[in-house]
Amino acid sequence: MLAADNIAVSFGGIKAVKDVSFNVERGEVFSIIGPNGAGKTTIFNLISRIYDVDHGSVTFDDKDITNVPTHAIAELGIARTFQNTELFERETVLKNLLIGCHIHRKTNLLKDLLFLPSVRVQELEFRRAVEEVIDLLDLQSYRDKVIGNLPYGVRKMVEVARALCLKPKLLLLDEPSSGLNPEETEDLSFWLEDIKEDLGITVIMVEHDMNLVSRASDRVMALTDGALITIGTPAEVQNHPEVLRAFLGD
């Protein structure tokens, strides 16, 4: 579904990602692990076109997306979350999720300014879609709360919810469990299963919590210093000598 072929990027003299290639199959949960600075988030930023690749290519659904503009990525069906949450802080949860519906709009500015009946119909549709996501992730009690007043764990879930509102084919989760307590992390692993099984969304996640990784993911890719170590099942990767060395030292 998504294929990265020899992608590389460097910032000044630092080679953040060095010729990494991988394939993500439809319907799987694909995890990226690695120590700090291994280039995990950079790979996300390359896929979602926030950074340009130096060389190599990324294909999604057989379409080359290496040079697609950033805002067009969402329309292709790729949604993402951010490591430190990038929500619209001064708005309510509901409005954040409605912004997630933006790519499905069929109205234009003129219709919006006049609030024609078609705009109302679309708003009602958006709200129905948003409520389904709210129900899925149990966010009912936060619907009208302003993001700035919410605890960190809830914000992480709102971000996942907002990404789901795009109705994506591929979901990129950047450290979904960071800042969550063990109970919330447990919930997260069930939701990941729901997202995969019920919604049929392919998931790529960057994650440090090895428990969550081995429970939720089908395949794992390990990176260190921007280079690929190995790709395999969670058990294979966890016992790979190079991976152990990268994480634990010699």
Added chain:
Amino acid sequence: MRFVRKTHYNQDIQLFKHNGQRFWYGLLAVFVLSAPLWLDRFYLGELSLVFIYAIAGIGLMLLVGYTGLVSLGHAAFLAIGAYTHAYLLGSGWPFPAAIIGAASLTAFVGIIVAIPALRMTGIYLAIATLAFAVIVEQVLTHWQSVTGGYRGMLVPDAELFGLDLTTPVIFYFLCLLMLTISLLVALNLLRSSSGRAMVAVRDSEVSAQSMGIHIASTKRMAFAISAGFTGLAGALFAHKIGYLSPDAFTLLTSIQLLLMVVVGGLGSLHGVIFGAIFIGLLPQGIALLRDVVPPAIAQIPGIEPGIFGLILVLFLIYEPLGMYGRWQKIRLFFEEFPLYRKATYKRQKSYLRTERLR
């Protein structure tokens, strides 16, 4: 405390959320519609000016409060609207065509200003828009064949459906009508996806992009709409002052407009109205005070801008959310009357980057 029982998504979309709002806005409508019956002609004129300021304020609020782009050049848009309107009227256009032409041309200029502004934010954008205002001011003084230069330009009297717009009462109702339309259009924008895109750009550009929002076109749109509203206000302003000259649209006007949205409360349309009342009526309030206080204080030169500045500083320190923020607190106090918790709005220090509001 009021609890609204929601049974349909429409309740989130409609303009009035419950009967209490309908009652109070109805009362407000009765108040402004009946004002000509019991209000002195002079104050009716001042109220018209408040309405004009409010229309310009809606424009500026959409840009500053909802899209997060600061502009110190809105006096220029006001001027373009005013001059275009006067020029078109002078060339024989009927009033409705002239005012629509003025607003559209100003919106178009807004799009042009947006092109260099796309790459700038914060203080840099403020300076760029300031430069734009200076350019417009120069054009107004030197393009004598159209604007009359320093001598200025007489605004022709206008008629609408046989009604003479120079009559204070007719002009008052015209301003009220325009303000109502502007508010409705702004509210429509804010409850639809175009308005939400603006808010998204304000709060986080990177995540707006990954939601599929085109940053550049959203900013362009915000500039165009903002300039359009301000141009409309400019056209009405032209009739209000009757005679246009470049010194009616200086940096001070831009700052006054910005002051209006900040003191009113950034990020709310209520704030615009509060701010417009403040800006429009404060000079009168100060004039009235002059008669009461001892002459030694009343005669201090520059006391008016001084009081403006003092109030702005006090608001920035004690009430960054402006008059609307204060109003919300007062309302909550009465809603929860015996149970109001003092710490509800206590400002907290935030340590994580993500907890900080820009």
